[in-house]
Amino acid sequence: MKKTRLCNLLGIQYPIIQGGMLWLADARLAAAVSSTGALGILSPYAGMDKSGDPLKNLKLQIDRIKDLTDKPFGVNIPLDLRQSGILIDIIIKKNVGIIITAAGNPANYTPLLKLEGIKVLHVASSVRQTVKAESCKVDAVIVEGVEAAGHIGFDELPLFSLIPQAADAVSIPVVAAGGIVDERGVAAAMALGAEGVQMGTRFVAVDECIASQNYKDAIVKAEDTGTVVTSRKLLPTRNLKTAFAKKLLELENKNASADKIREFIGYRRSPDAQLDGKLDQGEVFSGSSVGLIKEVVPVSGVIEKIVKGYKDVIGKL
Numbered sequence: 373m374k375k376t377r378l379c380n381l382l383g384i385q386y387p388i389i390q391g392g393m394l395w396l397a398d399a400r401l402a403a404a405v406s407s408t409g410a411l412g413i414l415s416p417y418a419g420m421d422k423s424g425d426p427l428k429n430l431k432l433q434i435d436r437i438k439d440l441t442d443k444p445f446g447v448n449i450p451l452d453l454r455q456s457g458i459l460i461d462i463i464i465k466k467n468v469g470i471i472i473t474a475a476g477n478p479a480n481y482t483p484l485l486k487l488e489g490i491k492v493l494h495v496a497s498s499v500r501q502t503v504k505a506e507s508c509k510v511d512a513v514i515v516e517g518v519e520a521a522g523h524i525g526f527d528e529l530p531l532f533s534l535i536p537q538a539a540d541a542v543s544i545p546v547v548a549a550g551g552i553v554d555e556r557g558v559a560a561a562m563a564l565g566a567e568g569v570q571m572g573t574r575f576v577a578v579d580e581c582i583a584s585q586n587y588k589d590a591i592v593k594a595e596d597t598g599t600v601v602t603s604r605k606l607l608p609t610r611n612l613k614t615a616f617a618k619k620l621l622e623l624e625n626k627n628a629s630a631d632k633i634r635e636f637i638g639y640r641r642s643p644d645a646q647l648d649g650k651l652d653q654g655e656v657f658s659g660s661s662v663g664l665i666k667e668v669v670p671v672s673g674v675i676e677k678i679v680k681g682y683k684d685v686i687g688k689l
């Protein structure tokens with residue numbers, strides 16, 4: 373694959389990022405991704421007990437990934453986490469070179485992070501947010517479309533519309549996220565003006581991910597209509613269409629209060645579902661291209677298929 377500005381910025385061979393996944397993106401997964409020449413990302417809750425301490429855990433996962441690979445890696449910090457400031461302090465003290473911030477205002481920490489020499493990428497879901505991120509001096513922006521797993525923007529913009537409009541609006545590299553699982557998605561994103569991609573769901577259904585077997589099996593089984601957007605009034609979220617997601621939609625359709633919905637979703641329920649396999653007990657995030665994922669494979673298989681297949685896709689065009 374052709375090297376893009378993103379590759380030079382991050383010191384990676386392939387412009388592919390494994391997205392942050394709060395409870396799932398631990399050192400083993402991120403190291404497996406980084407070792408291929410793509411970029412692995414750690415998440416602060418991944419690899420710890422449900423009642424664990426994310427501050428201790430992040431330190432441990434950073435030490436662990438440094439033992440597992442000498443390739444570049446990054447850390448994802450959703451800025452709406454209560455301890456985001458302390459987590460960022462850990463990233464600085466541990467000399468992490470790359471951070472992906474999301475779900476918050478990039479003005480808050482970008483100046484400090486840049487001063488420390490850290491490369492900053494920020495997740496945006498509209499052109500307005502993309503322009504704002506650039507004005508805060510982030511190094512690259514990740515535009516996330518409505519197709520993405522997990523929390524999506526309120527504007528619900530499809531990635532095909534978002535990428536070229538965002539790429540026209542800024543001069544920093546734009547990375548595309550949402551519904552990309554194979555070489556065709558990567559080529560399409562690049563054709564629209566992206567200089568890299570970020571994938572989440574594809575990296576759940578891999579051998580190295582700590583997601584429960586039930587979660588992985590549900591991804592493999594799901595078809596094109598297998599996901600649904602819930603919590604539209606609170607925090608729009610793309611989930612697998614499980615019994616839990618259907619109950620959540622019912623509540624929303626009955627105009628339940630934000631507190632009721634929050635209580636139903638429950639803070640510690642998503643790890644019950646994602647890690648312990650109780651899929652009817654909590655949210656299980658998935659992107660809308662889930663129907664393309666047919667088997668659980670090693671991380672290396674995902675990257676090799678994209679790198680080889682990308683040439684063929686471009687050749688055919």
Ligand SMILES: Cc1cc2nc3c(=O)[nH]c(=O)nc-3n(C[C@H](O)[C@H](O)[C@H](O)COP(=O)(O)O)c2cc1C
Pocket residue numbers: 390391392393394395396415448450473474495516519520521522523549550551552553570571572573574576646657658659660661
């Ligand atoms: C299980 C799971 C957890 C996620 N958690 C986070 C998170 O903590 N922070 C974040 O910025 N994005 C999170 N995401 C979004 C991914 O980083 C990525 O942008 C998204 O999955 C891309 O869409 P795709 O799944 O269709 O590839 C999560 C995605 C999944 C599947």
